[in-house]
Amino acid sequence: MIEVDNIHKSFGEFHVLKGISTTFEQGKTNLIIGQSGSGKTVFLKCLLGLFEPEEGSIIYDGDRYADLNKADRRELRQNMGMVFQGSALFDSLTVEGNVTFPLEMFTNQSKGEMKDRVDAVLERVNLIDAHKKFPAEISGGMQKRVAIARAIVMNPNFLFCDEPNSGLDPKTAILIDNLIQEITQEYNITTVINTHDMNSVMEIGQKILFLKDGLKAWEGTNKEIFKTDNQAVTDFVYSSELFKKVRQMYIEERN
Structure with a gap:
């Protein structure tokens, strides 16, 4: 499990992350979504220990990163697997x-x-x-x-994936999504995926964190995302006609 408590990250006068708090559960696929410039990449790098927040804390299975010495941080990083965007x-x-x-x-x-x-x-x-x-x-x-x-x-205890479906055709992307979810459950890993792929959100989004302008704008599951009235989420998720139709089908089924 990864617990994030009120983290802030700035670069000079540019305040990128503005007090994000959330929890990523073990054995689940946790997705981070949001528009370009929302802070997703900086947030992921904070989780990886590449950036250290000025405020707040990140706790890995009970260990607060800021309290770890150099040797313990090295050991923690060896407990992290990373799938990069371009492999x-x-x-x-x-x-x-x-x-x-x-x-x-x-x-x-x-x-x-x-x-x-x-x-x-x-x-x-x-x-x-x-x-x-x-x-x-x-x-x-x-x-x-x-x-x-x-x-x-x-x-590893933690698996991080940065746009794992980038450059893949839709069929192959689904296979990669399913593989990541299967491995997460089999190995009981805490998996965090940075993605813009809405198919991934709907297929494997057991926990979804939506960032907007460096803030946590919404979080929930792929089932709950259809129910939300959060305008920022609906504008992002239903920007395509396909997902507008999916939402309408969901609403009709509920009624």
Whole structure:
């Protein structure tokens, strides 16, 4: 679980995060949504420990980040898996090499132990025969699955995903969404996803945090988002005709 209490983050005179408080629950897919400039990326970087808020606190499974010493912060970061927007794979390494990389950097496992772990996570993301391929030789969807495998190879307590569906076709995006949700539940991870994809919101939004101008404008589930009268949320969610029709269908069914 991650507990966020009244965090503020500024860059010079630019006040980006303005007192955000929320909780991200373990074993659930927690989504952060909002327009460009709403503070999503800065908020995610605060959660990752890349930015430290001037005010407020972030607590990871009971440990307040501000109270941790350098060694404890390093250990916490090793308990975080990250799926980057562009996958961020090493082009010069094979799929197996990319997934092995964190184990080589942060553990003292033997080569046999590392191979067993890499085989297990690649099998979990349905990449059984891709070990020796290079990123350029596989599809965008497969690259995302490699990125997910690398993110979970250290068996983290926290998984962060920045626009995991960016650049994917709708069918592949749904597969990645489902994979992230399955892994979250199976590994009982606290997963936080930064996204603008409304399909992701509707498919896997067990907890949704909507940011606007650096403030928490709304939070709830993908079921509750249809019921809200929050104007900022409805303007964002139903900016497309498709979701306007979905909302109307929901209202008609309720009546």
